[in-house]
Amino acid sequence: MAEGLDRRIPYKNIIMKCEKWESRFTCGLPEGYHFTLYRNGDENEWAKLEYETGDFESLGAAREYFMEKYGREQERLKDCCVFVKTESGETAASCIAWYDNSSLMEGSLVASLHWLVTAPSHQGKGIGMALTAKVMKIFESRGEYPVYLHTQPWSYKAVRLYLRCGFDFTEETFGEYVNQNEEALKVPVLASAVRRT
Numbered sequence: 001m002a003e004g005l006d007r008r009i010p011y012k013n014i015i016m017k018c019e020k021w022e023s024r025f026t027c028g029l030p031e032g033y034h035f036t037l038y039r040n041g042d043e044n045e046w047a048k049l050e051y052e053t054g055d056f057e058s059l060g061a062a063r064e065y066f067m068e069k070y071g072r073e074q075e076r077l078k079d080c081c082v083f084v085k086t087e088s089g090e091t092a093a094s095c096i097a098w099y100d101n102s103s104l105m106e107g108s109l110v111a112s113l114h115w116l117v118t119a120p121s122h123q124g125k126g127i128g129m130a131l132t133a134k135v136m137k138i139f140e141s142r143g144e145y146p147v148y149l150h151t152q153p154w155s156y157k158a159v160r161l162y163l164r165c166g167f168d169f170t171e172e173t174f175g176e177y178v179n180q181n182e183e184a185l186k187v188p189v190l191a192s193a194v195r196r197t
Contacts, residue, residue, distance in 0.1 A: 038081035
C-alpha cells in the first residue's frame, strides 16, 4: 500500500455544507487528463485509488465497500461517479455526487459529496479542485442543494480545498454522523490549514 494520509491525527467528524454552487467556480484539468463517468467494472479502479491512499486495509475490502454502498444502483452511478484518467488510461482520481439520509426529516435525502480521492502520484496538480467543480456541477444541474460532505482532520488539505470551493463548516449534520466540528477545529494541523485558506 502506498503511503496515505497521516492517521495519527485525531479522528473527528467534520460536517461541511455548500448552500449554492452558482457556477462561479471554473477550473480545468491539467493537460493530459480527462473526465470519464462510471462504467461497469470501474469499482476496481475506485478500490485501487482508495487502497493507495490508505482508506482501506485491502483492495478487496475497498471493492466490497463500494459494491455494498453503491453497487445496487449502478445505473445511477453512470451519471454521478466521476473519474479522472490520464491519456494512457490510468485512473488518477474519483468523486461521487451521491445522497444520504437527512438528519432533519426521517425518510428524506440530502445531496452529499462522497469520496473525493486523488492517487498520491497525481496529487498537487489541481486535479482535486477540477474534480470537485465537475461533481458540484452535477448537483447544480439537478437543483440538488444544499450539498453536504463528511471528512476528518487528517484530510486537512481537502478541507482547505472545500473551503475554497464554497463549502463551510456547519452546525448541522446528516446521515449517521455526529457533528464534531468544534472539537475538530482544535486539532492543530486542521486549525493551521484553515487559517491559511
